[in-house]
Amino acid sequence: MLNQTVAYDSKVEGEVIVTKADAVINWIRKNSVWPMPMGLACCAIELMAAGASRFDISRFGMEVMRFSPRQADCMIVAGTVTYKMAEVIRRIYEQMGDPKWVVAMGACASTGGMYRSYATLQGVDRVVPVDVYISGCPPRPEALLDAMIKLQEKIMDENSAKNLIKVPVNKDIRKDALST
Amino acid sequence: MSDIDKSRFLSQFDYLTERESSDHVALNCPAGKLIEFCTSLRDEFGFDLLLDVTAIDWDVATPRFTGVYHFYSTASSNYLRVAADCPDNVNPVLPSLTSIYSAADWHERETYDLMGIRYEGHPNLKRILMWDSYPYHPLRKDFPLAGIETPLPAEDVAERTNLKVVAAPMMGGPFHSSGDGKMSQTEPSAKDESWNEQSSK
Numbered sequence: 373m374l375n376q377t378v379a380y381d382s383k384v385e386g387e388v389i390v391t392k393a394d395a396v397i398n399w400i401r402k403n404s405v406w407p408m409p410m411g412l413a414c415c416a417i418e419l420m421a422a423g424a425s426r427f428d429i430s431r432f433g434m435e436v437m438r439f440s441p442r443q444a445d446c447m448i449v450a451g452t453v454t455y456k457m458a459e460v461i462r463r464i465y466e467q468m469g470d471p472k473w474v475v476a477m478g479a480c481a482s483t484g485g486m487y488r489s490y491a492t493l494q495g496v497d498r499v500v501p502v503d504v505y506i507s508g509c510p511p512r513p514e515a516l517l518d519a520m521i522k523l524q525e526k527i528m529d530e531n532s533a534k535n536l537i538k539v540p541v542n543k544d545i546r547k548d549a550l551s552t
Numbered sequence: 553m554s555d556i557d558k559s560r561f562l563s564q565f566d567y568l569t570e571r572e573s574s575d576h577v578a579l580n581c582p583a584g585k586l587i588e589f590c591t592s593l594r595d596e597f598g599f600d601l602l603l604d605v606t607a608i609d610w611d612v613a614t615p616r617f618t619g620v621y622h623f624y625s626t627a628s629s630n631y632l633r634v635a636a637d638c639p640d641n642v643n644p645v646l647p648s649l650t651s652i653y654s655a656a657d658w659h660e661r662e663t664y665d666l667m668g669i670r671y672e673g674h675p676n677l678k679r680i681l682m683w684d685s686y687p688y689h690p691l692r693k694d695f696p697l698a699g700i701e702t703p704l705p706a707e708d709v710a711e712r713t714n715l716k717v718v719a720a721p722m723m724g725g726p727f728h729s730s731g732d733g734k735m736s737q738t739e740p741s742a743k744d745e746s747w748n749e750q751s752s753k
Binding site: 455456458459462463484486487488489490491492493494498499545547 | 681682683688690695696697698699700704705706709712713714715717718719720721722723727740
């Protein structure tokens with residue numbers, strides 16, 4: 373039959389939608405990721421480009437960049453992290469409310485990149501738990517959008533309902549020491 | 553570019569000596585006379601801009617540290633380089649130029665931070681790039697590029713994350729591009745990538 377409502381018919385089912393709590397919570401969360409732009413170097417310029425009209429990160433519901441960690445739930449570490457800044461990143465991460473995610477954007481944030489030196493933290497995953505890594509130096513805005521879509525997929529797989537009533541899961545940071 | 557007459561400096565200030573240079577006029581000045589010379593540079597010769605304050609570590613040579621100053625005259629468009637050796641190799645000290653050029657303030661703090669040269673008379677001589685409790689001066693020749701293990705300045709963060717300042721994995725040395733040839737073939741890379749932190753050289 374033409375024009376038949378397959379998914380949902382209020383005449384048949386009433387004003388009720390049956391689903392799983394996880395699906396609803398995750399769906400809400402993934403479509404309103406509020407990023408905290410931790411712009412530390414040139415990757416931040418690509419991050420800005422991703423927010424501007426050509427690439428338009430708002431197509432994925434994450435255009436609300438918040439410069440206050442209290443209002444953000446996804447820290448995008450865009451740039452080189454020095455040891456002096458590592459402390460700041462950790463404190464800002466701790467100030468973000470749960471649930472929260474971290475995206476390491478670019479070579480520097482992921483591994484220290486080309487900065488193998490006395491001043492540079494060799495990967496932001498040593499100080500905060502990272503959910504998605506982006507390669508590139510700097511990554512193109514498409515790469516950032518791809519990572520954010522990957523993050524959305526990751527959010528969809530979380531046990532949100534279970535974690536609502538207990539203490540939020542403590543994600544791990546990388547613990548291996550580089551030096552001997 | 554350099555049409556300034558260095559003999560004028562050399563005849564007026566008998567403590568100056570000529571310094572080898574491939575570009576601008578360069579002069580050696582004893583550390584004790586630096587304030588006097590720079591004051592007349594600014595007031596009599598029109599060098600109204602202090603462009604750069606830096607230093608050289610000559611490693612095993614004596615004198616080990618040389619402070620280098622770049623001046624510019626906006627009136628005559630001339631550059632001038634002045635170098636001053638630090639008399640002491642262990643505790644290098646130079647007079648601060650902050651009383652003459654306020655531009656010297658942050659430059660001297662940076663040189664103090666990275667080279668460990670103390671500038672006497674500086675109003676606020678503390679580190680500008682590394683954190684205050686950092687124990688080394690990283691641009692000195694005896695400091696390894698990878699760094700030396702030190703505790704993180706924030707104790708509470710170090711406790712929660714178990715993070716320390718550690719020597720960076722060099723794995724063939726620092727990244728660099730050969731610079732010649734196609735960009736696709738001259739991506740910055742380490743010279744010898746056959747070793748890493750798991751398998752040693």
